[in-house]
Amino acid sequence: MNTESNAMPEPSGVATMVPAAIPTSRLLYWSVRRELWENRSIYLAPLAVAAVLLFGHLIATIGRAMAIADLAERQALLEEPSNFAALVIMGVAFLVAVFYCLDALYGERRDRSILFWKSLPVSDAMTVAAKLIIPVVVIPLLTFAITVVAQFLMLLLSSLALLGSGLDASILWQRAAFFEASVGLFYHLVAIHGFWYAPIFGWLLLASAWAQRMPFLWAVLPPVVIAAVEKIVFGSTHFGRLLLNHMSGGPEGAKFPLDANAVHALEHLSPGSFLLSPGLWIGFALAAAFLYAAVRLRREREPI
Amino acid sequence: MACIEARGLRKHYGATVALDGVDLKVEEGRILGLIGPNGAGKTTALKAMLGLTAYDGQLRVLGRDPWIERHRLMHEVCFIADVAVLPRWMRVWQALDYVAGVHPRFDRAKAEGFLARTTIKHGSRIRELSKGMVTQLHLALVMAIDAKLLVLDEPTLGLDILFRKQFYDSLLNDYFDHSRTILVTTHQVEEIEHVLTDLMFIDRGRIVLGCSMEDFESRYTEVTVLPQQLAAARAFRPIYEREVLGRTILLFDGVDRGQLATLGDARTPGIADLFVAVMNLQPGRTQGAAP
Numbered sequence: 389m390n391t392e393s394n395a396m397p398e399p400s401g402v403a404t405m406v407p408a409a410i411p412t413s414r415l416l417y418w419s420v421r422r423e424l425w426e427n428r429s430i431y432l433a434p435l436a437v438a439a440v441l442l443f444g445h446l447i448a449t450i451g452r453a454m455a456i457a458d459l460a461e462r463q464a465l466l467e468e469p470s471n472f473a474a475l476v477i478m479g480v481a482f483l484v485a486v487f488y489c490l491d492a493l494y495g496e497r498r499d500r501s502i503l504f505w506k507s508l509p510v511s512d513a514m515t516v517a518a519k520l521i522i523p524v525v526v527i528p529l530l531t532f533a534i535t536v537v538a539q540f541l542m543l544l545l546s547s548l549a550l551l552g553s554g555l556d557a558s559i560l561w562q563r564a565a566f567f568e569a570s571v572g573l574f575y576h577l578v579a580i581h582g583f584w585y586a587p588i589f590g591w592l593l594l595a596s597a598w599a600q601r602m603p604f605l606w607a608v609l610p611p612v613v614i615a616a617v618e619k620i621v622f623g624s625t626h627f628g629r630l631l632l633n634h635m636s637g638g639p640e641g642a643k644f645p646l647d648a649n650a651v652h653a654l655e656h657l658s659p660g661s662f663l664l665s666p667g668l669w670i671g672f673a674l675a676a677a678f679l680y681a682a683v684r685l686r687r688e689r690e691p692i
Numbered sequence: 693m694a695c696i697e698a699r700g701l702r703k704h705y706g707a708t709v710a711l712d713g714v715d716l717k718v719e720e721g722r723i724l725g726l727i728g729p730n731g732a733g734k735t736t737a738l739k740a741m742l743g744l745t746a747y748d749g750q751l752r753v754l755g756r757d758p759w760i761e762r763h764r765l766m767h768e769v770c771f772i773a774d775v776a777v778l779p780r781w782m783r784v785w786q787a788l789d790y791v792a793g794v795h796p797r798f799d800r801a802k803a804e805g806f807l808a809r810t811t812i813k814h815g816s817r818i819r820e821l822s823k824g825m826v827t828q829l830h831l832a833l834v835m836a837i838d839a840k841l842l843v844l845d846e847p848t849l850g851l852d853i854l855f856r857k858q859f860y861d862s863l864l865n866d867y868f869d870h871s872r873t874i875l876v877t878t879h880q881v882e883e884i885e886h887v888l889t890d891l892m893f894i895d896r897g898r899i900v901l902g903c904s905m906e907d908f909e910s911r912y913t914e915v916t917v918l919p920q921q922l923a924a925a926r927a928f929r930p931i932y933e934r935e936v937l938g939r940t941i942l943l944f945d946g947v948d949r950g951q952l953a954t955l956g957d958a959r960t961p962g963i964a965d966l967f968v969a970v971m972n973l974q975p976g977r978t979q980g981a982a983p
Binding site: 409410414415417418419421422425426496499500501502503504506507508509510511512514687688690 | 739742743744745746759762763764766767770771772773774777778779780781782783786789790791793794795796
């Protein structure tokens, strides 16, 4: 239509300039950032639990210890090592990750906001990738940071209690092996929560993309049905056992040390054999298949 | 290159046919109104063009296949699907940050400028805004994107008359510049009548009328006649008749307006009146008072 000059309001040099495409890393950054805006429980839930545990430590351990008059007994109680806090924070973070995944591709269809997200130049693959990064990268790293800070504060409080009682705090730090315990925790979070559980999160995202209602049932029922059919038809329980085995925390050498003997536990870590275990790679293949299906479904599914 | 080009576009949901072989071509710089009764396939047609639904047949939007390349297409296409799609948990500043983060053609200063004219606060959550304010926000976001095609599906649904008027005014004054194309569907035909450059009626998945507004004005004439003139007027074969307060209003297609003016008050019909007439001509429809 308007071939004549004054058609465009901008100066001609600017008008003809084509804006550069946005790099993938920046698209991913904003996609992850918007997930954190929407799902604040990702960081609020573990933070709240850490705060409660810290308070509990103050009351239950330090309060109780200071009430004991006998200094040797008091020292024994304060030096009792514990991985309890790490376990609880991890458990909560895992639950948050599960419920996050179940809602990730379902909620946006239910509230029709998918029509807004799809009006922007972000591909379905990018969106699903960002939603996978939350449970396999963001939540483990957050869990690590929160746990380490909480455990450090607990040790600090115990040390203050010991020093205040005129006792030596060095044995406490030796036993707790703060650095080794943190390395072990980091390894566990990356290996198990990030890598080993990837097919679980992939499956949950797929259920979330598939379900027209009740994504939780869609996530849980198929494996239960498969296990039941196997039991009825073949009389065996391979599938169920495989599943439970996978969920219970992976191959030996990457499990979280429950006995709290961090120094000892570090010696048992074997990243090499973990990375070579077929279970891990079969899991990755399954995760890739689930995620591919989730990307396709996100393109096809319409608002509910 | 046409902005939108469809040939034999088909879509069915189970046994229900939503699009039954749509052919259309929209050139750049037009403002096209796609008008049709409920369930006529308007929204399905728009969804197909935006890559939101799969389809059979040929469809190219700005030279791309929307189903395969939605995310690339969205660099140059904007849409407001309906008023309620902005995520309710989002804050206004987050919406601005996010769109600025992912859209290379988004001009944040422009969006801030549009918002400054409203009472919308940056810290508000979208769920706290009124329906009209959400639409204002969405429009501010969309108008700050330098796109080639803007698609609006019932953009003013549920808004009061002040917002509706303002909506189209800002669209025309602040956005449309004759190089962009706008495609709009609405039930409030009267509102967009003076805005459109092109008109398209869709019924049961088919395009039943497509013309430019210039053609529309030269082709259709509406005449109000007194009862004594009725027989003479009918000789020109009106496509539709209706009675208002004892007079008959007849609608003619392709009859010289000079001739019709001798029978009574002749003028260009409203789009709504033509719509009723055209729908009435469709085989199998019985609505309205057919002569």
